[in-house]
Amino acid sequence: MSAGPIVSIAGVAKRFGTVVAVDGVDLDxxxxxxxxxxxxxxxxxxxxLRMIAGFETPDTGxxxxxxxxxxxxxxxxxxxxxxxxSYALFPHMDVAANVGYxxxxxxxxxxxxxxxxxxxxxxxRLGDHGKRRPAQLSGGQxxxxxxxxxxxxxxxxxxxxxxxxxxxRKLREGTRFELVRLQEQLGLTFVMVTHDQEEAMSMAxxxxxxxxxRIAQVGTPHxxxxxxxxxxxADFIGIANILPVDGGRAWLALRPEKIALFAARPSTDxxxxxxxxxxxxxxxxxxxRVALTDGSTLLVSTANIARHPREPWPRGQQVWLGWAADAGxxxxx
Amino acid sequence: MRLVIALPYLWLATFFLLPFALxxxxxxxxxxxxxxxxxxxxxxxxxxxLLFTDDLYLAAWLGSLRIAAASTVLCLLLGYxxxxxxxxxxxxxxxxxxMAVILPFWTSFLIRVYAWMGLLASNxxxxxxxxxxxxxxxxxxxxxxxxxxxxxxxxxxxxxxxLPVYAALEKLDTSLLEAAADLGASPLVAFLxxxxxxxxxGILAGCLLVFIPAVGExxxxxxxxxxxxxxxxxxxxDEFFLNSDWPLASAVAICLLVxxxxxxxxxQRQQAKNLERQ
Amino acid sequence: MPGRARLPxxxxxxxxxTASPQSRFGFAQAGFAFTMLAFGxxxxxxxxxxxxxxxxxxxxxxxxxxxxxxxxxxxxFANEAMLGAAWLSLRIALxxxxxxxxxxxxxxxxxxxxxxxxxxTLFGSLVIAPMVMPEVVMGxxxxxxxxxxxxxxxxxxxxxxxxxxxxxxxxxxxxxVVVQARLADFDRSxxxxxxxxxxxxxTTFRTITLPLIAPAVGSGWLLAFTLSLDDLILTQFVxxxxxxxxxxxxxxxxxxxxxxxxxxLATIIMVVAACALIFSGWLTRRKA
Numbered sequence: 097m098s099a100g101p102i103v104s105i106a107g108v109a110k111r112f113g114t115v116v117a118v119d120g121v122d123l124d125x126x127x128x129x130x131x132x133x134x135x136x137x138x139x140x141x142x143x144x145l146r147m148i149a150g151f152e153t154p155d156t157g158x159x160x161x162x163x164x165x166x167x168x169x170x171x172x173x174x175x176x177x178x179x180x181x182s183y184a185l186f187p188h189m190d191v192a193a194n195v196g197y198x199x200x201x202x203x204x205x206x207x208x209x210x211x212x213x214x215x216x217x218x219x220x221r222l223g224d225h226g227k228r229r230p231a232q233l234s235g236g237q238x239x240x241x242x243x244x245x246x247x248x249x250x251x252x253x254x255x256x257x258x259x260x261x262x263x264x265r266k267l268r269e270g271t272r273f274e275l276v277r278l279q280e281q282l283g284l285t286f287v288m289v290t291h292d293q294e295e296a297m298s299m300a301x302x303x304x305x306x307x308x309x310r311i312a313q314v315g316t317p318h319x320x321x322x323x324x325x326x327x328x329x330a331d332f333i334g335i336a337n338i339l340p341v342d343g344g345r346a347w348l349a350l351r352p353e354k355i356a357l358f359a360a361r362p363s364t365d366x367x368x369x370x371x372x373x374x375x376x377x378x379x380x381x382x383x384x385r386v387a388l389t390d391g392s393t394l395l396v397s398t399a400n401i402a403r404h405p406r407e408p409w410p411r412g413q414q415v416w417l418g419w420a421a422d423a424g425x426x427x428x429x
Numbered sequence: 430m431r432l433v434i435a436l437p438y439l440w441l442a443t444f445f446l447l448p449f450a451l452x453x454x455x456x457x458x459x460x461x462x463x464x465x466x467x468x469x470x471x472x473x474x475x476x477x478x479l480l481f482t483d484d485l486y487l488a489a490w491l492g493s494l495r496i497a498a499a500s501t502v503l504c505l506l507l508g509y510x511x512x513x514x515x516x517x518x519x520x521x522x523x524x525x526x527x528m529a530v531i532l533p534f535w536t537s538f539l540i541r542v543y544a545w546m547g548l549l550a551s552n553x554x555x556x557x558x559x560x561x562x563x564x565x566x567x568x569x570x571x572x573x574x575x576x577x578x579x580x581x582x583x584x585x586x587x588x589x590x591x592l593p594v595y596a597a598l599e600k601l602d603t604s605l606l607e608a609a610a611d612l613g614a615s616p617l618v619a620f621l622x623x624x625x626x627x628x629x630x631g632i633l634a635g636c637l638l639v640f641i642p643a644v645g646e647x648x649x650x651x652x653x654x655x656x657x658x659x660x661x662x663x664x665x666x667d668e669f670f671l672n673s674d675w676p677l678a679s680a681v682a683i684c685l686l687v688x689x690x691x692x693x694x695x696x697q698r699q700q701a702k703n704l705e706r707q
Numbered sequence: 708m709p710g711r712a713r714l715p716x717x718x719x720x721x722x723x724x725t726a727s728p729q730s731r732f733g734f735a736q737a738g739f740a741f742t743m744l745a746f747g748x749x750x751x752x753x754x755x756x757x758x759x760x761x762x763x764x765x766x767x768x769x770x771x772x773x774x775x776x777x778x779x780x781x782x783x784f785a786n787e788a789m790l791g792a793a794w795l796s797l798r799i800a801l802x803x804x805x806x807x808x809x810x811x812x813x814x815x816x817x818x819x820x821x822x823x824x825x826x827x828t829l830f831g832s833l834v835i836a837p838m839v840m841p842e843v844v845m846g847x848x849x850x851x852x853x854x855x856x857x858x859x860x861x862x863x864x865x866x867x868x869x870x871x872x873x874x875x876x877x878x879x880x881x882x883x884v885v886v887q888a889r890l891a892d893f894d895r896s897x898x899x900x901x902x903x904x905x906x907x908x909x910t911t912f913r914t915i916t917l918p919l920i921a922p923a924v925g926s927g928w929l930l931a932f933t934l935s936l937d938d939l940i941l942t943q944f945v946x947x948x949x950x951x952x953x954x955x956x957x958x959x960x961x962x963x964x965x966x967x968x969x970x971x972l973a974t975i976i977m978v979v980a981a982c983a984l985i986f987s988g989w990l991t992r993r994k995a
Contacts, residue, residue, distance in 0.1 A: 171899070172902045172903070172904075177904065182894060182896050186915060430821070437810045444875075507746075511743055526744070528984060530751070536976050536981075537957070539937070539939055540957070543965075544757065546965055554757060644841065645841025665847065685843070
């Protein structure tokens with residue numbers, strides 16, 4: 097076992113017919129991290145994941161897992177397991193048979209399989225559901241069975257394809273923490289694909305933002321949010337005002353919450369006067385669209401930390417906007 | 430994986446494709462009753478010339494097409510409302526209703542045709558019924574007429590019409606009809622402008638599934654039709670088994686195939702399209 | 708058995724005709740359709756019912772009721788030629804349905820899962836064509852093949868083997884089509900999950916794909932079995948002088964006119980078919 101990255105992707109490209117799915121990706125994923133591939137539909141994130149699992153073959157480039165070149169290695173010989181978006185539970189087998197499927201392929205003795213299946217089911221709090229069929233389980237239970245089945249072979253790397261997409265909203269939040277807890281407890285490497293930036297930001301240690309088959313930026317959630325390296329990333333993650341600076345030769349990405357509203361001209365590094373044209377009240381915060389005197393508009397968000405009897409900044413109100421010199425990220429593009 | 434393709438491929442090439450090459454070769458030969466088998470190979474167009482000039486054969490071609498087309502229409506007229514009613518029945522009831530349509534198909538084809546022989550004979554049950562109720566005083570014999578053949582074809586092939594039409598109607602989103610009604614369409618107009626166009630693929634598939642085998646039908650005209658009912662399948666059979674004219678029977682087979690290439694290709698395209706949609 | 712067709716209950720507001728207040732016409736439409744359905748069932752089942760009833764008729768005439776009798780049934784069970792033909796047909800149907808199921812499974816799998824191979828378009832047409840080929844055409848062509856190969860190699864002798872080959876050839880299509888359709892809406896990630904968990908392609912097929920498409924293969928087998936048992940035309944061409952299958956026996960009997968023994972035989976066939984279909988329906992419902 098080497099100490100290098102667990103997954104090393106070098107110069108990988110893949111096209112389907114005339115569609116370029118993955119267009120020259122280089123990426124290292126470190127041991128023990130929870131890594132997220134984030135992007136919109138058709139950005140190539142799922143294809144990349146499937147190339148790690150072995151379901152797709154790269155047209156060019158190499159995928160290394162634990163230092164071993166995986167070119168030509170079929171899925172069933174890779175030290176990797178995957179949790180599918182649809183969970184892909186075998187409908188003709190009960191829960192225990194589903195979870196034990198991978199161990200049976202290794203030809204382990206039945207008693208050993210039964211013991212480890214019991215452990216795996218206990219780990220996902222489904223100890224007494226072994227005899228049920230997948231069709232008899234709730235969505236959350238199915239997700240946990242899929243997780244137990246993928247983890248039982250103790251893979252070097254667990255791939256998760258949209259692990260929470262099929263769950264309803266309330267369940268999703270709790271499951272997020274559970275996945276992170278499990279990953280830390282087992283000390284495994286998780287690579288997950290998601291289109292949900294909130295999910296990626298809150299769970300991943302590092303994430304890669306993908307666009308049109310390429311990686312736009314790799315970094316911690318904090319780096320990607322506060323220091324986007326391109327207009328695409330700034331725009332894709334959260335909300336950003338993108339202002340031209342230096343006469344249009346560069347751009348400034350300015351998050352709405354970094355701007356403050358004032359009744360009179362503030363003493364901040366930058367100050368602009370404008371008029372409130374739209375308000376989106378979201379309860380914990382409000383988002384204002386402010387028209388500046390030069391005709392452009394800016395989005396400003398404020399946290400509603402005090403209980404006002406009525407909207408403190410009504411529509412049509414003349415306001416001042418102020419922000420600090422380091423509030424935005426300069427983009428040379 | 431190679432075996433998975435090779436096994437059916439070789440089987441069909443040997444037992445399906447190769448025989449057609451033989452039929453083609455024999456069709457250009459000449460009948461020789463003294464040889465075993467009774468064929469002299471050659472390149473004679475005699476058989477084909479006969480098929481297109483002799484009145485008997487021409488009548489058989491036209492008869493086949495006419496009877497098949499008319500039976501297909503009759504089948505659609507009965508089958509469509511049946512499929513429509515099943516698709517509109519309570520969902521729990523539909524499998525049962527559908528099974529009741531398919532059930533006769535699983536019994537013997539020959540016996541289903543046979544069932545009509547007793548019904549349609551001159552002193553058969555249908556005529557007894559007509560006389561007894563006074564509907565018709567002196568009914569003619571239906572057995573032995575083209576009408577009997579129509580009846581037989583509709584009876585034998587009805588499931589092939591109901592199933593594809595039902596499949597098309599069942600997929601129809603009922604909210605489309607509600608939208609049509611909401612936009613001012615009466616139920617009849619909604620049916621004509623929404624339901625009917627949406628079920629066209631099913632109608633086409635059903636019609637082809639009835640028409641194609643009906644053109645080459647042998648058992649039904651043989652048992653229910655009379656000497657005046659000329660259909661090409663029966664001509665082929667008679668040339669082969671009664672006259673032992675293998676080359677002429679082969680030529681009939683080739684022509685029948687050419688005649689049906691259009692409908693068969695249409696059917697295959699339709700099937701492929703359906704599979705893609707899935 | 709046909710059961711009375713039921714009008715849609717007014718509770719289901721999604722039914723045509725009950726959707727809007729101005730729905731008199733819709734009711735007329737649905738009423739017409741359900742009347743036709745009832746008529747259709749009568750049309751389908753009355754002839755069959757009469758065949759069954761007249762198998763118990765005292766008279767030889769199928770048109771006159773002369774009292775209850777089981778003598779045609781006794782005659783049928785004493786009819787050696789008929790029983791021999793039935794036995795031959797059953798054996799041929801068993802063999803041909805089983806071989807057709809294997810080859811049809813392979814053909815359906817290739818069509819659904821192998822996107823590109825040499826001559827795929829031809830292969831696709833070859834698989835489906837026997838379904839729509841007029842039987843007289845297939846019959847004459849297969850006979851010519853067997854006669855030709857007999858002249859060249861002295862093989863095969865016409866009889867069981869040639870009939871079975873003919874039945875297999877046209878049954879492959881029916882199995883392949885149901886298998887292909889089942890595989891087309893099969894969740895591919897189930898197979899990927901199996902491979903991901905260490906199953907080789909063959910193990911994946913054996914433990915995941917085959918169990919899940921087994922019902923389709925089973926119904927394909929049943930269809931092939933029924934078609935073989937029922938086939939007259941193709942069989943007549945390739946059977947040769949020595950073998951007589953059940954449909955051949957029935958055909959030569961009914962050509963001479965109605966025969967109450969055939970009514971008795973028809974009754975048996977229909978009861979068996981109905982039981983088999985109801986049983987398989989019950990089986991699928993219990994599974995679901």
